[in-house]
Amino acid sequence: MPKKDGQSNTSDKLSTPHQxxxxxxxxxxxxxxxxxVFLIIAILVFCGILITGMLVRRHTLSKKTPYVRITVDGSVVMNRALSAFADETEYRLATENGEVVVILNDHEVYIQSSDCPDQICVQTGKLTKPGDGAICLPNKIVVQIVAGSSDSGETDGKVDAVAK
Amino acid sequence: MRSFRKSSECKTSKEKKNSARRGTWMPRMWSFFVVLSLLASLSACKKNTPHASVSLFALDTYVTISADGQEAEEAVQCASTTLHIYEEMFSRHHEGGEIALLNQATAEQPVTLSEETYQLLSLTCEYAVLTDGTFDPTVAPLMDLWGIGTENARVPGDDEISEALTRIDYHNIQLLPNDQAYVKDGTQVDLGGVAKGAIGDLLMAKMREFDVTKIILDLGGNICAWAKDDSLRVGVISPKKTDAQDPQSMCAIVTITDADLPMSVVTSGAYERFFEQDGIRYGHIMDTRTGAPVQTDLLSATIVGSDGTVCDILSTTLYAMGLERARDWAQEKHIDCILCAENGTLCVSTSLKGRVDAEEGWTIEYFG
Amino acid sequence: MKKHWTAFQITKLAILLALALMLSILEAWLLPKGILPLPGLKLGLANIAILVTLYTVGKKEALLLAILRSLVVLVLGGNFVGFVFSMLGGVWAWCAMCLLCERKHVSIFGTSIGGAACHSIGQIMAAMLMTRTVYVLVYLPYLILASCAMGAVIAFLTIPVVRALDHLGNPVIQ
Structure with missing residues (x-):
């Protein structure tokens, strides 16, 4: 490696290497x-803050009533208290790829099977506390446990009209 | 390719220019992104368009008419005046109203109806046939007998019911050409079951003639809404009245995006107007075969569609049919509906997929 | 493009594109879907070709290559979801790498790691678009950390290639 090249390039800061x-x-x-080194430390710190924040949030949420929320392509298809499933319930969702089977009982939720290539949602395992979630990207399905009072109670402004 | 460069040209000056240009290229790209994001946030800001709304008592209920747009005020004004005209037209209790006259007309002296009333009447008869009498515009005597929703609500005797049933038959409505009609054998026509839907459609058509961008009509819970280049969210009231503190609690939210057609969302159920005696709940929707309030396993039925009159008819019909029949029928007739079952399940037409969000305590199951 | 491309340069880009595609296929073959524990996590072998282009040819060419690669993979595989992911990820990664490769104190290592981290940001954005929920964000830190490791591996593989090309007197730029 000829050393003078380094000099010629540092003198012209704007030029890209290939020039x-x-x-x-x-x-x-x-x-x-x-x-x-600086970049790696920055990334580590960034991720560290995010992970800590998520863990703290999860800890605070875990004391609230767990609700199951299942979203398909952005629209909510299930929004119920986990305690409503005293008997083990099987919830089947038909998707473009086939079927996704979610099992619910009063203390946990999990995706039992999914017709998708990656099976990541099935491997996610059991969801028990608010903040937990399983995602099936190919089927655009998100199964989440949320804290009950997180977004209820504000009917005003949420809708333009109510049919009754 | 903006500049075509020949290799023989003076290289040094060109090289400098080129590097200078290259230097400005990155900032330019970034500024492009910045401008783009600014534009996006600008467009998110709502423009300040005039808004007008009026609330009044009409059709035995509370009506709210609201509109956005340059002529919102005029549109709302026009609608609230027209509302009373139509109300008198379609009410059987209004002396001299068209329906009151129709109920007195005979074969020898048929009454000539306005175009609107005639069309509504023929549509009603059409659906009475289609639903095989589950929906019946002549159900008035039964309603009066039970009086549900009034102070005189009671469980009538069997002889009273059978007497009332003799006066109920939608076949007795006789439609003649040239907007003429009469009813046979003392049958009474009552368009109360469809008036809200029909008036909603008529008002919507009237209001859209003005320069407006958004109209929401709330006729005692019958929603008829339209918004230009915007989406509206219409809640469906929860038929479970467990939470007394929040009378507005909902079971689902329907998103309406069809900008060309106004959309109606109509719910039927016995959760609001009913009375209880000896532990039995009697709803206000009558079964013309038994002469008693319908027995159904549905808590409510909600129809989403572009024709408010039809929505009004179908919501009553589907509610009366019960879950199994309603589901099959809706599938067969391609009706977009949300059926609330007792176990907290919302049976939703697949055609509404992605447009309905379940609220707390409810689960959606698509069918069809 | 302000530059007039010679047949030589076009050929070069075509070879690099072919290389990128080959590496994509090789990766799919080496690491079948689902073997890695996080959604969207991949080794990103094709990034070798992108990095080589970035360092030996130019920025715009590198972007062109990234876009073309996504397009060809879409045409070959017909996976539109995957296309959105690799496009958004690719463009984000390119932006980061462009900024980083100009820095005096950043080597190919830094560029590759920064690119990989931003690639995962782009992917999470795509996932948010797809599922229309913000919940996907919980994967972000884990995905960034894992992809940084992958970025380091890629840098290890890229350095000899760029160095070899450089030793040859860098015919790519002549």
């Missing part, structure tokens, strides 16, 4: 540098 026509790339591109 040094006929010249070699500066060696700085190949060596682990201070900027990399």
């Amino acid at each position: 040094a026509c006929g010249q070699h790339l500066p060696p700085r591109h190949f060596r682990f540098a201070s900027g990399d």
